Amino acid sequence: MSGSTKAWLAILAAVVLLPVFVRHAIATEIWIFAIFGLGLNLLMGYTGLLSFGQATFFGSAAYVAGYLLKYYGVNVLLALGVGIAVGAVSAAVVGYLCVQRSGLYFIMLTFALNQMFYFTAYQWTTVTGGEDGMPGIPRPSVLGLDIHPPLAYYAAVALLFLLSLWVMKRIVESPLGKILQAIRENELRAEALGYNAPRMKLAAFVVGGAFSGLAGVLYAMLFGIVPLESIGFVFSGNVVFATLIGGSGSLYGPVIGSFVFIWLSESVSSMWARWPLLLGVAFVVVVLFFRGGVVEAWARFWAWRAAHRAPAAARADAPR
């Protein structure tokens, strides 16, 4: 059995078993966040573009689709399509301004433009509800199926997650995905081979934005509200953290990361209102001691175990 098949089986098992162990809303949120992370990882892990503004696309899509759902009663599939489109278009606009710069400038620009969208949502109270968010987002039936029960919605989101994962796998294994990785490894060389690096980065941006958009709409329908935070920079930081904690180089890193992140943050935030402090401490600890994330920490643990067993066995055999 190949590694990829194993991974798919593990994820399928997780999808089926998760709602048994975790509250349905949290289980649903985990897969939504995983879709969000998949989109970011195409930029961060595969293209080497550290975007600190992914909430821009997540939130914009959530607001637009939420508005259509709430005031125009559009059907779910249309809302999802609009959300994906809004995510892609807003990412194209932001990406166009950002991909011409690299490194620190790129990070700062994505953050600054995220702030622009945030303040627009904050001040445009007649549409977005400002600080209170946009409540009353319905979750209508889709194709005659009632997705209102938590478990039904979980199933729908989990299916979309699996579909997203499959699409993302196809993308990273496609020629585009390979070119993006080439740009990450050596942009000059990729340019020398004839690839237009800024245009390819923009393509990655748009695809990443589309995934963020999908996640944003699902999020709005999960909680029935588009909170202002969904377009705020903390959200952008959370998805970066979730992706890094899972391991940004691999396809499955963001999936593991969002599981760890959502599960932890949900359990801690219910205990202590000042939980962002612990989140900050977690950021610092992970960065200083567990770079490479869960995937690497896991590998290191097994390597450590193996190393400690082998010498022990060797010592026992060795003549004194």
Place this chain on the structure above:
Amino acid sequence: MNVSLLFSQILNGLATGMLYALMGIGLSIITGVLNIPNFAHGALFALGAYFLYTVIQLVGNFWLALVLAPLGVGLLGVLIEYGGIRPLYKAGHDYQLLLTFGLSLIVTEGIIIVWSPVGMSQLPPPLLRGGVNLGITFYPKYRLFVMVAAALLVLGAWLFLEKTRYGAIMRAGIEDKEMVSLLGIDIHRLFTAAFAIGCVLAGIAGALTAPIRGLNPWMGVDMLGIAFVVVALAGLGNLLGSIVAGLLVGLAQSLVALFWPEASVAVIFAVMAAVLLVRPQGLFGIR
């Protein structure tokens, strides 16, 4: 249009613009020398304001607080650089970002725990209360003071970077770190010093802002975005650019506030987007 209102808004724009320039210069030095994205810059700004508040509570002297608060922030900066950032110079921007972002969360939540989540106010010192008649308009003394003080600090930073030996080393560090260390200069000390200077400037900006806008734990977030805008417009390590960009952003914000108050913050970023559309390298950027 009311002329005196327009005039005082222009003055407001210049005063906030000077504070933005201070933030931008500090961030620019840090980002330029250390080559890290400092997402804690806004939180350090907020900390400067809270330190000022507490020192005033303790000793009752605004001027002493104005000196001590930024130094406190600078000291914290030395600790942060030494314990957190130093191990990460080779780790990549993603981890540096996560560290500084984590620190900003810790500082913000720390402020809430130590002081309170509720906003607070801080009066200017007695000497600077009230207004002066400028002929066209009546203008608060304290804001005039901030304008002058920030301008002097910007000038001081310029003199330091352009005229002193250490400033020259710092500028060289922005240009080419390897060369600087080959010349036998302790690059780690340079990094620590640059980070501390940036923190002190953020702390001063925060302390000066407190009597104008009051204090709240999230006051640094807006400032962080604006500081990024200033740096993006100016180019890393570009002092003159930071000043012009800071003033431009401050003026744009306060003038838009006259016509369309709701858009006054978003317009800052719109200005940046518009400039970058024409000049992707920023106003004063070379590349």
